[in-house]
Amino acid sequence: MAKKQLVKDQDKFIVRLPDGMRERIKAKADRAGMSMNEAIVWCLEREFPAPVTLEERLHDLANMVSMLKDSKDPYEGVEALIAEIEETVDKIASDKIPTDHRFSKMVYDRLTYWRELELDNWRDKHESPFDDENWSSSFSDAAGDPFPDFPGKEEKD
Incomplete structure (x- = not known):
């Protein structure tokens, strides 16, 4: 098990909390059996996890x-x-x-x-050049026909 880092060796950061937040943190930390500091660090670890190597x-x-x-x-x-x-x-x-x-x-x-x-x-x-939706529904002119010179194709009037 890893040794706990000494408090004097840890970074210290002062933060201003909006009115009422300190009491909310205290209440939740008490219910979880944690100190306020542990609760805040736990929340910060979830949002700002250490990078995985x-x-x-x-x-x-x-x-x-x-x-x-x-x-x-x-x-x-x-x-x-x-x-x-x-x-x-x-x-x-x-x-x-x-x-x-x-x-x-x-x-x-x-x-x-x-x-x-x-x-x-x-x-x-998933895509086919033979899907009907890739072609217009009528080939009234040779320009719209994808196979204008197809052998055995009947001429349109």
Whole structure:
């Protein structure tokens, strides 16, 4: 267990609270069995968490893989692992997980390339040049016909 940091070694910050807030903080802290300082720090930690290191994140992912091996429902585990990996890569690419600048740039470039490939793959799977909505409903002239010289096509009057 980590030792608690000595109070004299901690940063001190004075803040002005609006009327009534001190009493609200005190009441909630008392109900939670905390000091006002602990309650305020707890709230601040939720809104301003310490950055996760790449090593910590990779350790978490390795634990997920380990749990996945023992899982009775591997499909759900794989889905969760993929989501976590995507989130990690995105955080590295956007500098939310601090790494060497060259590494985060490389991850960003590869992530951008991968997303472009995914978009192309989605289009290949979901868009068709033969969908009726891609063409006008009547081909009254050759200019509107996508296949004007199609062999065996009957001439329109």
